[in-house]
Amino acid sequence: MERKLITGAVLVEDGEARGTRADLLMEGGLIAAIFRGGAPEGIDAARFNATECAILPGLVNGHLHAHSNLAKGMGDRWTLEMSLTNAPWISGVRSLDEIYASAAIGAAEMLLKGCTAAYDMCLEFPLPTIEGVDAVARAYDDVGMRATIAPMASDQPFLGAVPGLRDHLVGEGVEGLPQMSSEGPEGLLARFRALAQGWRWPSEKIRFGLGPAIPFICSDAFLTGVRDLSAEFGIGIHTHVSESKVQTVVSGESFGETITAKLHRLGLLGPRFTAAHGVWLDGDDMRRMADTGANVIHNPASNFRLGSGVADVRAFLDAGVHVGLGTDGASCADGLNMFEAMRLATHASRVFGAPVDSWIGAREALQAATTGSARALGFGDSIGVLREGSAADIVILDLRAPHYTPMNDLSAQIVYAEDGTGVRDVFVGGRCVVRERRLTTIDYDRLRRQTQAAADRLHGANAQTRARLQHAARLAEAYCRCFISRETPARRYICE
Amino acid sequence: MERKLITGAVLVEDGEARGTRADLLMEGGLIAAIFRGGAPEGIDAARFNATECAILPGLVNGHLHAHSNLAKGMGDRWTLEMSLTNAPWISGVRSLDEIYASAAIGAAEMLLKGCTAAYDMCLEFPLPTIEGVDAVARAYDDVGMRATIAPMASDQPFLGAVPGLRDHLVGEGVEGLPQMSSEGPEGLLARFRALAQGWRWPSEKIRFGLGPAIPFICSDAFLTGVRDLSAEFGIGIHTHVSESKVQTVVSGESFGETITAKLHRLGLLGPRFTAAHGVWLDGDDMRRMADTGANVIHNPASNFRLGSGVADVRAFLDAGVHVGLGTDGASCADGLNMFEAMRLATHASRVFGAPVDSWIGAREALQAATTGSARALGFGDSIGVLREGSAADIVILDLRAPHYTPMNDLSAQIVYAEDGTGVRDVFVGGRCVVRERRLTTIDYDRLRRQTQAAADRLHGANAQTRARLQHAARLAEAYCRCFISRETPARRYICE
Secondary structure, three states: OOOEEEEEEEEOOOOOOOOEEEEEEEEOOEEEEEEEOOOOOOOOOEEEEOOOEEEEEOEEEEEEOHHHHHOOOOOOOOOHHHHHHHHHHHHOOOOHHHHHHHHHHHHHHHHHOOEEEEEEOOOOOOOOOHHHHHHHHHHHHHHOOEEEEOOEEOOOOHHHHOOOHHHHHOOOOOOOOOOOOOOOHHHHHHHHHHHHHHOOOOOOOEEEEEEEOOHHHOOHHHHHHHHHHHHHHOOEEEEEEOOOHHHHHHHHHHHOOOHHHHHHHOOOOOOOEEEEEOOOOOHHHHHHHHHHOOEEEEOHHHHHHOOOOOOOHHHHHHHOOEEEEOOOOOOOOOOOOHHHHHHHHHHHOOOOOOOHHHOOOHHHHHHHHHHHHHHHHOOOOOOOOOOOOOEOOEEEEEOOOHHHOOOOOHHHHHHHHOOOOOEEEEEEOOEEEEEOOEEOOOOHHHHHHHHHHHHHHHHHHOHHHHHHHHHHHHHHHHHHHHHHOOOOOOOOOOOO | OOOEEEEEEEEOOOOOOOOEEEEEEEEOOEEEEEEEOOOOOOOOOEEEEOOOEEEEEOEEEEEEOHHHHHOOOOOOOOOHHHHHHHHHHHHOOOOHHHHHHHHHHHHHHHHHOOEEEEEEOOOOOOOOOHHHHHHHHHHHHHHOOEEEEOOEEOOOOHHHHOOOHHHHHOOOOOOOOOOOOOOOHHHHHHHHHHHHHHOOOOOOOEEEEEEEOOHHHOOHHHHHHHHHHHHHHOOEEEEEEOOOHHHHHHHHHHHOOOHHHHHHHOOOOOOOEEEEEOOOOOHHHHHHHHHHOOEEEEOHHHHHHOOOOOOOHHHHHHHOOEEEEOOOOOOOOOOOOHHHHHHHHHHHOOOOOOOHHHOOOHHHHHHHHHHHHHHHHOOOOOOOOOOOOOEOOEEEEEOOOHHHOOOOOHHHHHHHHOOOOOEEEEEEOOEEEEEOOEEOOOOHHHHHHHHHHHHHHHHHHOHHHHHHHHHHHHHHHHHHHHHHOOOOOOOOOOOO
């Protein structure tokens, strides 16, 4: 592969208010050398001018859903429970091309906004298929992004998991509609096994993971099967843990233990385990996560937008939990902007009324969005850092942008002020995938047309289901509020 | 003035999921006509192609500080009280050129990010001058933005207003440093009068306003003098009200009434009165604001970043308060992005644990950021709307951006997903001030160099003051925490 030398930039390095002047040599997809102060004369490499720019490691989105990319802007005022009730029409009856388009437009957006790898819990409705998951993988590969893809599945319906909810909604349009999965644990585990065995993508680019959707709608048989597959194939488990208060209360009342205690007891927690959200984890839960080396992905945009409560990331860090950062799906973090996710992580930490030392600072947010998420994806420390030998996944930020003028503190200005308008170029594995704010890898206008056409067709195809469920979702929300009024050890709302 | 016809776009209009196809004619700085469905043949006007674009009214930033634009990225973990203690080195010893550059870089950024008018509480340290305020006005005019400029002043020092704080910090570096103002009320009022009388800018472009900094550091004599000047000249009053819990508790204990009750008793509240923040307003305070027709500017980014607490905007709206939206200064909303401010307004409303009907939705956020703020600035309904006869202050959004693909709900996608990367062109009063993401009005690279040079010089000139105050600021914060632990009628933190 061609050698490329990025010249004239500064590296985002801790301790240097304005970054460190350096040239960066890429070869074979890796960072071959970093020349602090400037490269020596005579290096045989193609030059890439980055004067008045900063070099940031590509950001890593620790949690999103490829299928949600068609739902952006929907559900102005939806809780998670409303979103789950509405799922059949949001994600129903997609063709493989539509599954591909939904994943590809999200990958395109993430790259354009400085994110080079993602942990994707894609949903195929009602069941994950080899072809569907492969379409998602192909989308990431075509657009030029790294990903770990964990298809989402569960063997129990959401409406049945909340005591009394299904009965409450009978007569309101929920009868006879397809649920997210319609197979028992054996069938789902067989699908996961087939996917793991047949995986055709190289693990340094596109990895496979296991996505038990939400533990409170997964049987013990399914969860332990997932645990065994994870060990057998050495692959990650990604699930939603204690995202909403409703789930947390219901799980505690149904199982007589917290969901994390149950996952621990069943042997799922460990370095390959990644919990998305963790808003309602209590102190004991956090210790279980920390003791086993599990990862938590903080999704502040989603937690704010869905009113799920505010995760206590300082408590995670104090407990020793590995923390990454994500946007969540485009239905609740509509713009998939990891710069904003970092900023929101600092914001979320400051609404508890606690002393400033407990607030998440700019450097902690940056770390969560790079090395923190990279670990959760299973990429270890091969991405998310600027170091000789690590992957050449690099974002070039234009320091001529007004939010870098004047330059006071490069790291802080990236976290507090970058909104995506400063992203000029992006490299993944040394390949220039975004050049002057345009994708080099795909025909973007063609993808746009495909994506809009998919959304338009699905809007019609799911119209009847939509009409039946929108009212039911509001009733579900009102019903679920009785669980929100319960007392829990964790406090994550202002007016509890 | 030239007639211009914007063609091929959609208007952001409520009730239309994908906007309304329309051409828009501008003449004499106003919207001369809106042709829904397309303009008739033969209109004599220069064509401006906006195919695959949306037309949004220019956003209005209801609260910021021109001087803060040199401080972006500073104060990673600062409360408001730390920021106030540090003020002398952040804003000290500026030349007129430096005051100009600080205002101009902020105006440049706001225009590039779709904001066409702002309410600016500029600070000149230690005292406002005619030349300094004029430099700020000139900056907005040169860059091509509308503004209401309310120079900030107070006749009492912050350190003296918090009981015991100054004594606590004696020996810690605060002695002998200049305070924000060093004049009694008569002197300050004379300065304000001179500014109002000598105002040379047309009121439809750059207006003058009165900026008593924070009521708890303003004497009754100063406040009532401001009230009288406001009535005499028909100009706005802009101040910070109940921004932090410290201020709110101290004001209550010092005055025996809330700050809003005091302002009401002194006769300041009314349609020309604008309170920034209002985080800690209680129900009676909100009624006072509503009954008098006063405005509140919500600044969610700043409130999050400074840990000031979460304002209850639904309660404002229920009480009938006029609500606008702002970023606050670049030291606490570093990127001055009004799209993000709208999104954060929806986020902030959802951390109370209240039912979805109480959440701020996309359309309410959009309204606050346009007509809500416009009213506070004193521009009434002449800006912030797309209507024949209103000002041609217009933002062209590129709907090819991935966050508009697919298009499901234009208003919601603007609020939940636009980060500034979709802003293509901006018009103010029919003049194209941003064309293809570049300013047409000024030499931006020259302004950048000026701004960086100003920051560099000031960094040196204020180094000693900085060294003395940074430690004192931390002590001030620790001291002020005793006020944060008090009980107040309003709850705005999770762990109170």
